[in-house]
Amino acid sequence: MLQIMKPMAIKYLALSFAGLCASLATPVWAQTAATNYRFDLSGAKPKAGFTAVSTSKNYNNDYGFDMGTASQVIMRKGHSSSFVTSNKPFYFSAAVPEGNYKVTLTLGDAEGPTQTTVKAESRRLMVENFATKPNESKKVSFIVNIRMPQIANGEMVKLKPRENGKLDWDNKLTLEFAGNSAVSAIEIEKVENQITVYLAGNSTVVDQDDEPWAAWGQMIPRFFKPGVAIANHAESGLTLGSFIGSKRLEKVMSLIKPGDYLFIEFGHNDQKEKGPNDGAYKSYTERLKLFVMQAREHKANPVIVTSTARRSFDAEGKTVNTLGDYPAAARKVAQELNVPLIDLNQMVTKFYDALGVENSKKALVHYPANTFPGQDKALEDNTHFNPYGAYELAKCIVEGVKTNNLGLKKYLVDTKTFDPSKPDPIESFNWPLSPKNSAIKPDGN
Numbered sequence: 294m295l296q297i298m299k300p301m302a303i304k305y306l307a308l309s310f311a312g313l314c315a316s317l318a319t320p321v322w323a324q325t326a327a328t329n330y331r332f333d334l335s336g337a338k339p340k341a342g343f344t345a346v347s348t349s350k351n352y353n354n355d356y357g358f359d360m361g362t363a364s365q366v367i368m369r370k371g372h373s374s375s376f377v378t379s380n381k382p383f384y385f386s387a388a389v390p391e392g393n394y395k396v397t398l399t400l401g402d403a404e405g406p407t408q409t410t411v412k413a414e415s416r417r418l419m420v421e422n423f424a425t426k427p428n429e430s431k432k433v434s435f436i437v438n439i440r441m442p443q444i445a446n447g448e449m450v451k452l453k454p455r456e457n458g459k460l461d462w463d464n465k466l467t468l469e470f471a472g473n474s475a476v477s478a479i480e481i482e483k484v485e486n487q488i489t490v491y492l493a494g495n496s497t498v499v500d501q502d503d504e505p506w507a508a509w510g511q512m513i514p515r516f517f518k519p520g521v522a523i524a525n526h527a528e529s530g531l532t533l534g535s536f537i538g539s540k541r542l543e544k545v546m547s548l549i550k551p552g553d554y555l556f557i558e559f560g561h562n563d564q565k566e567k568g569p570n571d572g573a574y575k576s577y578t579e580r581l582k583l584f585v586m587q588a589r590e591h592k593a594n595p596v597i598v599t600s601t602a603r604r605s606f607d608a609e610g611k612t613v614n615t616l617g618d619y620p621a622a623a624r625k626v627a628q629e630l631n632v633p634l635i636d637l638n639q640m641v642t643k644f645y646d647a648l649g650v651e652n653s654k655k656a657l658v659h660y661p662a663n664t665f666p667g668q669d670k671a672l673e674d675n676t677h678f679n680p681y682g683a684y685e686l687a688k689c690i691v692e693g694v695k696t697n698n699l700g701l702k703k704y705l706v707d708t709k710t711f712d713p714s715k716p717d718p719i720e721s722f723n724w725p726l727s728p729k730n731s732a733i734k735p736d737g738n
Contacts, residue, residue: 328483336366471725498527512687551592560600573618635693656682
């Protein structure tokens with residue numbers, strides 16, 4: 294006898310069918326992307342709970358060595374002392390959903406010393422010159438933020454053409470290993486208990502893709518231990534207005550939670566806006582207040598950062614302000630709204646003055662032609678920083694965290710006082726060059 298299905302049963306059947314169709318339409322990587330991985334790279338039988346990964350395993354929407362780079366296994370006495378290394382930087386990626394991930398690496402060589410630098414995504418500095426002694430194995434952990442253009446309400450961040458294919462916006466977590474490295478294991482774990490610091494800014498903050506450009510936003514992760522995640526949403530050429538218009542502020546607000554932070558640094562490109570309602574004390578001030586209010590509505594902590602100074606000197610060799618009223622307007626908003634202020638503009642001015650007219654070029658993108666692959670013209674950029682300059686600016690931000698007594702300071706891993714008028718010697722800075730990811734140069738500030 295034919296049985297008639299009840300309406301509720303029909304509803305559940307329809308939902309199940311719809312879910313099946315949706316899963317079939319979803320890419321395989323999205324269906325299978327894990328949030329926890331434990332990879333054994335030793336080339337021997339993996340430890341319990343670990344997945345063995347050979348150097349021939351290339352990333353294919355799952356996990357493996359990536360970006361066309363090569364590495365090799367070095368076998369030592371016993372499984373625990375075997376590792377992967379290379380005389381050139383190499384990449385390893387794993388497909389993951391959006392979120393914060395704790396990455397733990399096992400490093401070391403039984404027969405010699407090692408020194409490893411690790412960058413994540415688009416050249417974010419995570420681990421700097423991590424050393425092990427002969428016959429020493431150490432673990433080091435750090436937090437990597439993964440983001441995607443999709444917004445929870447169905448909208449999308451309006452990416453620029455140069456951002457298409459950028460490692461910061463894809464569906465995988467990518468690690469870059471450089472130096473005399475010896476990597477035997479990689480563990481990746483999704484974590485929900487991190488304080489997330491969102492960065493809103495322009496090309497002086499963004500994760501720059503290629504050498505020799507760099508920005509403080511991609512250096513700052515190195516100064517925090519697990520407990521803090523840096524989510525750098527800055528992009529070249531943006532103003533406060535275009536950050537809003539491209540739905541980046543909407544994206545940040547869809548993710549930010551109580552206790553998180555929003556660091557806001559704009560001014561270089563806002564200065565170029567010449568409409569009747571534009572100006573430091575008009576649209577710039579109004580929009581800056583909007584960023585602050587939206588962060589506070591989500592019970593997050595806004596922090597205003599004044600714009601980095603451009604390299605420009607007067608006849609006496611002193612740095613001159615080329616940003617008009619914008620740094621002063623940012624200071625005024627911070628004072629009016631009782632927002633912590635990191636006066637990066639003032640600190641960078643001291644930094645330039647300390648280096649002097651000629652030496653200050655060594656902190657920015659000033660290089661003769663053919664210094665880097667594909668660079669057929671001399672670079673004389675007085676706005677954008679090289680890795681050394683960006684690293685020193687990140688130290689300025691760290692000082693700002695400490696002087697403002699932000700809750701973040703307890704997660705700092707380097708608490709030495711930094712005085713920008715006494716910068717680190719350029720010669721002491723070590724930065725392993727990253728392979729070229731694109732042929733596109735910064736498209737503005």
